Amino acid sequence: MGLWLRGASVRILGGGGEVGRLSILVKLKDSKEGIIVDSGVNFDEEDRPIFSSTYPPRYVNAIVLSHAHLDHIATAPMYFISETPRVYATKPTSRMAKLMLEDFLKLNGYFSPYEHYEVKRLLENVETIRFGQMVGVGNGTYTLEFYSAGHIPGSVFTVVNAGDIRVGITGDVNTIETKLMKPAQLDVIGRLDVLVTEATYGSTLHPPRRKAEERLRHIVEEVIDSGGTVLIPAFSIARGQEIMMVLAERDYGVPVYVDGMIRQVTEIFMESREYINNFSLLKKAYEEFRMVQGWRDRNKAWRTPSIIISSAGMLKGGPSLYYLKRMGQNPRNAIVLVSFQAPGSNGRKIVEEGVMPSGEPVRARVEWIDFSSHADWKGLASIVEKTRPSKVIIVHSEVDVAREYARRLTSLYDVDVIIGENEKEYVFEP
Ligand SMILES: [Zn+2]
Ligand SMILES: [Zn+2]
Known part of the structure; x- marks a missing residue:
């Protein structure tokens, strides 16, 4: 019985036991050809890229890019050195991927096995997808389905139907509503056999978004009332725009400046209306706030009471680092971090050690x-609750966090949990 049913396998090419450089291969158990979901990079302590593993390009039927963050896309151009596999991505993802990959090559070209030519070929081979769409690949061997992952505009939760196994891959995922994003479309995915899930925050709970928004508004008001300037370093994609939206709801009586790559990404979002939760609020912010055009604007911005939203989010470079150097010594000013701060980053140092990049104290x-x-661990668990898989593979998570999340999951649901390891292949029978 069941001999005619076809099993499938999931191989972890990156993102096993680490946050970043996700890459997953899904294929029929007995086939060489398969589907790649994401192909990203990580960075070492010296900020050099660590690429994910690749699969022989001639056996790649398609590459899905879940979203445009480098830890999901920056190895993908390698597949275009020798072949031209088809790429599936939403419109905002492919537009941001261009921006991100070109910037990546500018900073890391020396370490990269591919060049602008391969990036161009990748972008030329993108087939634009939409949420709810189904696509047959490899002469119908695989069927792909795409749902919103709620992480950043255009991010997808991918389902790969391989033989008789339905594999869901979260990519990066969020399950709460924000001004920028609707939550992931968990209710329409249906039942999965295998869930490959990120678990970046598999052992933590986030405060409610409303509380975070209120705290931001409160701090901004206090600083502006006492004549200071507020610097908000933010990631270029999504975080910067969400902060713009939170601030656009109220008039603080001072100009709001937007600087760095946040501007270009905002322009992409302005043409991606269907992917934005409260589009009119983003439009209001885009029209009312001042986009910094050059050094003259930049110098004016920090000298007068104002609010400055600028990339880079961890103060590793970009205009935010310039502002920090000029604003960090004045006790009237405030630096409000709203993004993840990697250990060793300038942002982490000002928070934990109270020192500027120069070594002087922050005032x-x-x-x-x-x-x-x-998603935090409860949000992640709600994905399991709604898609009812029998197996879960945890990726995109530190090992300790993954273990803790696995423990919580198995105490709540009747499910086998695997902590995904790089280079390992897991086989699933119907
Ligand atoms: Zn990621
Ligand atoms: Zn991401």
Whole structure:
């Protein structure tokens, strides 16, 4: 019985026991050809890229890019050195991927096995997908389904139907509503056999978004009332725009400046209306706030009471680092961090050690607010609750966090949990 049913396998090419450089291969158990979901990079302590593993390009039927963050896309151009596999991505993802990959090559070209030519070929081979769409690949061997993952505009939760196994891959996922994003479309995915899930925050709970928004508004008001300037370093994709939206709801009586790559990404979002939760609020912010055009604007912005939203989010570079150097010594000012701060980053140092990149003490007020775009452990568990898989593979998570999340999951549901390891292949029979 069941001999004619076809099993499938999931191989972890990156993102096993680490946050970042996710890459997953799904294929029929007995086939060489398969589907790649994401192909990203990580960075070492010296900020050099660590690429994910690749699969022989001639056996790749398609590559899905779940979203445009580098830890999901920056190895993908390698597949275009020798072949031209088809790429599936939403419109905002492919537009941001261009921006991100070009910036990646500018900073890391020396370490990269591919060049602008391969990035161009990748972008030329993108087939635009929409949420709810189904696509047959490899002469119908695989059927792909795409749902919103709620993480950033255009991010997808991918389902790969391989033989008789239905594999869901979260990519990066969020299950709460924010001004920028609707939550992931968990109610329409249906039942999965295998769930490959991120678990970046598999052992933590985030504060309610409303609380984070209130705290931000409160701090901004206090600083502006006492004549200071507020610097909000933010990630270029999604975080910067969400902060713009939170601030656009009220008039603080001072100009709001937007600087760095946040501007270009906002322009992409302005043409991606269907992917934005409260589009009119984003439009209001885009029209009312001042987009910094050059050094003249930049110098004016920090000298007068104002609010500055600028990339880079961890103060690793970009205009936010310039502002920090000029604003960090004045106790009237505030630096409000709203993004993840990696250990060793300038942002982490001002929070934890109170020192500027120069080594001098920070005298401005420093605050750090949790605006995460990843689900916390309860949000992640709700994905299992709604898709009822029999097997779960945890990826995109530190090993300790993955273990803790696995423990919580198995205490709640009747499910086998695997902590995914790089280079391992897991076989599933119907
Ligand atoms: Zn990620
Ligand atoms: Zn992401």
